[in-house]
Amino acid sequence: MKLLIKSGRIINPATNTDEIGDVLIDQGRISAIGGQLTAEGAEILDATGLVVTPGLIDMHVHLREPGLEAKEDIASGTRAAAAGGFTTVACMPNTRPIIDNSILVAGIQQRAHHEGAVRVKVIGALSKGQEGKELAEIGDMVEAGAVAVSDDGHYVANAKLLRTGLEYASIFDCPVISHAEDEELAGEGYMHEGAVSAMLGLKGRPAVAEDVAVARDILLAEYTGGALHIAHVSTAGAVELIRQAKKRGVRVTAEATPHHLTLTDEEVKSFNTATKVNPPLRSADHVEALVAGLKDGTLDAIATDHAPHAFEEKDVEFRYAANGFPGLETALGVVLTALYHTGRFSLSELVGKLTLGPARILGLDTGSLEVGALADITVLDPDKVWTVNMKESYTRGKHSPFDGRELKGKAVATIVAGRIVMKNGEVTI
Amino acid sequence: MSKGIVTLKNRDILGLETMAAAEMELVLDTAREMKNIIDRDIKKVPTLRGKSIVNLFFENSTRTRTSFELAGKYLGADVVNISASGSSVSKGESLRDTLLTVEAMGVDIIVMRHEAEGSAKFASEAVSPVIINAGDGAHEHPTQGLLDMFTIRQHKGRLEDLKVAIIGDILHSRVARSNIWGLLKMGAQVHLAGPQTLLPRDIAQVGVTVHKRVEDALEGADVVNVLRIQKERQQKGLFPSAREYARIFGINAHRLTLAQPDALLMHPGPMNRGLEISPEVAYSGQSAIQEQVKNGLAIRMALLFLVLMGGKNLEASN
Numbered sequence: 001m002k003l004l005i006k007s008g009r010i011i012n013p014a015t016n017t018d019e020i021g022d023v024l025i026d027q028g029r030i031s032a033i034g035g036q037l038t039a040e041g042a043e044i045l046d047a048t049g050l051v052v053t054p055g056l057i058d059m060h061v062h063l064r065e066p067g068l069e070a071k072e073d074i075a076s077g078t079r080a081a082a083a084g085g086f087t088t089v090a091c092m093p094n095t096r097p098i099i100d101n102s103i104l105v106a107g108i109q110q111r112a113h114h115e116g117a118v119r120v121k122v123i124g125a126l127s128k129g130q131e132g133k134e135l136a137e138i139g140d141m142v143e144a145g146a147v148a149v150s151d152d153g154h155y156v157a158n159a160k161l162l163r164t165g166l167e168y169a170s171i172f173d174c175p176v177i178s179h180a181e182d183e184e185l186a187g188e189g190y191m192h193e194g195a196v197s198a199m200l201g202l203k204g205r206p207a208v209a210e211d212v213a214v215a216r217d218i219l220l221a222e223y224t225g226g227a228l229h230i231a232h233v234s235t236a237g238a239v240e241l242i243r244q245a246k247k248r249g250v251r252v253t254a255e256a257t258p259h260h261l262t263l264t265d266e267e268v269k270s271f272n273t274a275t276k277v278n279p280p281l282r283s284a285d286h287v288e289a290l291v292a293g294l295k296d297g298t299l300d301a302i303a304t305d306h307a308p309h310a311f312e313e314k315d316v317e318f319r320y321a322a323n324g325f326p327g328l329e330t331a332l333g334v335v336l337t338a339l340y341h342t343g344r345f346s347l348s349e350l351v352g353k354l355t356l357g358p359a360r361i362l363g364l365d366t367g368s369l370e371v372g373a374l375a376d377i378t379v380l381d382p383d384k385v386w387t388v389n390m391k392e393s394y395t396r397g398k399h400s401p402f403d404g405r406e407l408k409g410k411a412v413a414t415i416v417a418g419r420i421v422m423k424n425g426e427v428t429i
Numbered sequence: 430m431s432k433g434i435v436t437l438k439n440r441d442i443l444g445l446e447t448m449a450a451a452e453m454e455l456v457l458d459t460a461r462e463m464k465n466i467i468d469r470d471i472k473k474v475p476t477l478r479g480k481s482i483v484n485l486f487f488e489n490s491t492r493t494r495t496s497f498e499l500a501g502k503y504l505g506a507d508v509v510n511i512s513a514s515g516s517s518v519s520k521g522e523s524l525r526d527t528l529l530t531v532e533a534m535g536v537d538i539i540v541m542r543h544e545a546e547g548s549a550k551f552a553s554e555a556v557s558p559v560i561i562n563a564g565d566g567a568h569e570h571p572t573q574g575l576l577d578m579f580t581i582r583q584h585k586g587r588l589e590d591l592k593v594a595i596i597g598d599i600l601h602s603r604v605a606r607s608n609i610w611g612l613l614k615m616g617a618q619v620h621l622a623g624p625q626t627l628l629p630r631d632i633a634q635v636g637v638t639v640h641k642r643v644e645d646a647l648e649g650a651d652v653v654n655v656l657r658i659q660k661e662r663q664q665k666g667l668f669p670s671a672r673e674y675a676r677i678f679g680i681n682a683h684r685l686t687l688a689q690p691d692a693l694l695m696h697p698g699p700m701n702r703g704l705e706i707s708p709e710v711a712y713s714g715q716s717a718i719q720e721q722v723k724n725g726l727a728i729r730m731a732l733l734f735l736v737l738m739g740g741k742n743l744e745a746s747n
Contacts, residue, residue: 190546198629199446201546201567201606206630271547317524317545319566 002026002039003418008047008379012054013352014368023052025375028417033371045420047379050412053351054367055087055376058328059358060152060177060231060255060303063089063120065111066104067096070310072396074108077306077328078116080395082422082429084328085411087376088119088366089306090358093130094153100125100136102144109145117421117429118414119376121147121362126165126176132158135165142172147362150177152231155213157183159220166226175227175253175361180213180238181205181279190319192265192280200268202318205280211237218245221252229361230254232305234279236289243298253361255303256290258327258334259401263287267401273314273321274399277307281401291344294353301357302350304331308397326397329388334402336382336409347382379413386410394427438739441553441560442732444569445610453611457579459731460724466503467726477506480537480737485527486563487513487543492698492722493563493572497540500729506537524548525555532556537737541565559736567601572732573697574607576725578615580717581652583724584693589616594646594688596680597656597705598627600667604697605656609637622646623656623678626667643678647687654695655680658705671704681707685715693717 003025010021010033022037023030058081064072072080081089091108093099099108105122112120124141126149128134138149149169156162156178169176186209191197193204214230218241221228233239233254245252259277264284267275275281293299307324314321332354339345359367366376390403414422421429435451445453466472482501484494494510501508511531524543531539541552542563549562549569564570582588593612599605599621612619613636621628622640633639640646647653658674668674685694694715702708711718 193630195631195634198632199606199609199635201565201569201601201603203567204630271550312523315523315525317543317551318547319545 001418002042003045003415003420004037004039004042005045005047005052005377005379008050008052010052010369011348011351012369013348013356015370017369018348023369023377025415025418028375030369030371030373030375033369045379045413051347051380051382053378053380054355054369055414055416056085056332056354056378056411057088057358057364057367058086058304058306058331059090059301059362061089061091061306061328062094062308062324063091064095064308065108070396072308074112074120075115076394076396078112078118078120079427080306080326080328080393082117082414082427083394083425084330085332085378085380085414086118086328087378087414087416088121088364089328090121090123090147090362092123092150092152093125098125098130100128100130102137102140105141105144105146117427118416121364123148123150123152123177125149126151126156127161130154132156132161135161135168138169138174139172142174146174147364148175148177148229150179150231152177152179155179155181155183159216162217163220163224166221166224166228170224170226173363175229177229177231178217179231180210180217182209182213185209185212189280190276191268192282194265194283196265196268196283202268205278207235207237207282207286210235210279211241214238214241218242218250218252222248222250225251227251232257232260232279232303233290233293233299234260234282234286236286239289239293239298243293243296246298253300254298255301255358256294256299257303257305258331261287261290261294261302262334262338263401271318272401273316273318274325274401274403276318276321276323277325278323291339295345300353300361302331302335302353303358304328306395308395309399310396311398314399325400326393326395329393329395330400330402330407332380332411333386333388333407333409337407340382341408375415375418377415378411380409380411382409384408384410384412436739437735439559440736442571442736443549443553443560443562445571445574445607445614446569448571450614453575453578453615456575456728456731456735457582459735460579460727463730463734464724464727466730467723472503473505474503475505476734477501477504477737480506481535482506482508482538482540482733483531483536484508484510485531485539485541486511488564490542490563492725493542496722496725497563497729500726500733504730504733506733524551528552528556532558538733561732561736564603567603567606569607570603571607572725572728573604574611576721576728577608577654577695578611579724579728580695580721581693583720584717585651588612591617591651592620592649593617593652593654594620594622594650595654595656596643596646597623597678598658598662599623599632599656600627600629601659601662602656608654609635613637620646620650624668624674627662643684644687647684650688650692652693652695653680653685653688655706657697657699658701675704679705679707680710682709682713685710691715695721697721
């Protein structure tokens with residue numbers, strides 16, 4: 001079965017490619033890239049006027065399975081991924097039970113193989129039960145296929161545990177992903193602490209709670225030589241700490257979410273629970289610092305922190321609402337609208353943050369369009385204007401701060417291992 | 430804009446942030462007429478006969494709930510009180526479902542108090558009866574803000590250019606926030622003081638002046654509004670002891686001399702005498718604390734009347 005993508009603008013950040021051409025896929029791998037390719041019997045995908053990129057990779061999603069299927073499961077979450085142009089997602093281990101051993105890692109991969117629409121990579125827990133006390137069996141999990149370990153959802157408050165985790169995980173070249181926020185300092189805050197929280201009366205989570213956590217984590221990475229990845233960076237202070245650490249040669253990488261790169265705490269004035277997320281939407285100065293950090297390479301990847309919840313968990317008073325919202329189906333449109341169409345980033349820069357960046361952090365063999373590589377490809381229309389309608393989304397989480405917004409830019413085809421899993425917004429698997 | 434077209438008919442009263450100065454003027458003017466009714470021998474007027482009001486209180490309240498209840502009854506409406514402890518809330522019903530149930534009974538106004546910020550807005554989006562916010566968490570308490578402004582205007586004749594000092598726990602106070610929005614819109618100068626641990630970060634950006642020392646806020650103030658200090662704030666470590674609070678931040682006769690000689694002293698109640706306010710000043714000639722309660726009734730009568738009848742002239746609508 002061959003697939004020929006014709007006349008697209010091929011953008012491949014790994015090789016600094018940005019040119020019109022064809023991509024031929026055979027047996028699930030890229031067999032040729034060039035001009036005027038032909039292949040007998042191949043299915044033709046006309047990409048004239050469209051952009052052909054490596055399949056997008058989201059290194060931070062919550063698929064909620066096992067145990068939290070009212071929010072999402074592997075089938076629904078990976079369909080949301082396909083709809084959004086993602087060919088690979090890495091799922092976080094804060095499920096019920098926690099993914100903290102090799103059997104669960106293997107089980108997720110097996111179920112994803114049968115029920116998933118896109119590739120699923122598993123992030124195992126750093127500590128048993130994510131309790132922050134004893135290391136989980138990291139070696140076993142990596143051998144079973146885990147690509148990183150994390151206690152995401154919680155900060156590793158015990159500095160000694162993070163130290164040993166960084167040391168131990170480095171044996172297996174496994175990055176440790178930190179959800180960096182000092183929980184005592186953040187308290188029971190419901191939004192960013194600042195001028196907006198001051199007048200809404202909602203308790204605030206101060207930016208400094210993230211800064212102190214990132215600072216400590218960087219010092220431990222520096223001391224141990226372990227690979228540290230900071231999840232969902234949201235503060236100017238964290239960006240600066242990471243920037244300085246990289247200059248010193250610390251093995252630290254970082255991601256930012258589409259919402260932290262584009263929305264401010266002003267959104268919370270509506271008391272719309274779709275704006276409740278952790279880390280919280282910050283003030284404009286933090287958003288600006290994040291965009292600058294993305295531009296200068298301090299932030300390596302854009303990741304959604306796709307965090308769907310059941311309707312009843314969001315249809316409540318703001319302070320009782322669950323943190324987080326889905327992001328897979330809106331990410332590309334949000335990022336292109338706010339960062340590409342404003343002239344701040346080139347398409348290639350943004351594609352890099354959604355492909356090569358996360359692939360390098362997690363050590364994946366995808367993220368680049370090369371002959372012989374797995375044919376994970378996204379075709380996108382950067383100029384397609386569309387309106388977000390969460391009622392029609394594939395994810396089970398129906399609350400999004402982007403619901404109803406007009407965006408410019410959308411994936412129009414998602415190809416995993418040479419197979420079209422989404423075309424024109426319809427998931428075909 | 431002429432005053433004639435200002436109307437609050439069918440308007441949710443969620444807070445003073447979203448209320449225009451002209452609308453507040455209308456409420457204050459109407460409340461003056463309502464106050465006359467309270468002083469009558471026979472208080473009941475038939476203005477809201479056939480209308481029904483539900484006081485939906487998810488938090489304990491004596492004065493606000495009683496005030497709304499009497500306000501409705503004096504105007505002839507049927508008033509029912511629902512308190513959270515006696516409702517289906519304890520059975521785990523969602524706020525939306527509780528509101529839908531109350532709505533289905535055909536009520537005209539829901540007066541709601543709830544511990545969560547934004548809950549009044551939630552209610553206004555969930556159901557059709559007029560929602561009057563009787564306090565949503567630390568967010569707003571618009572009728573308290575209005576009654577405080579009414580009281581100030583009664584004594585000072587105006588709000589514009591007055592220096593109003595609000596003292597105490599601003600961080601957890603919905604009274605403070607409604608006062609700030611209302612007073613700023615009416616042209617007053619708002620000064621805040623209290624332990625820095627109880628002052629919201631960056632609140633100065635809204636246009637108020639923030640002081641670390643109470644004395645600086647009191648200096649030359651025309652009005653001193655003292656907020657209640659809840660004892661559990663001390664247990665949460667936000668200030669070391671009640672004793673130290675009273676000594677450094679409490680309003681007593683000595684400190685009050687820093688304000689204008691005729692400065693008006695207010696407190697939303699209930700007071701912790703000897704903590705945030707000393708009895709000697711609470712019962713002094715400068716104190717308007719009892720007057721505030723009576724004015725609260727007038728303000729709530731005015732609001733109930735205005736959101737249901739819309740008109741400005743009480744007699745005309747009879």
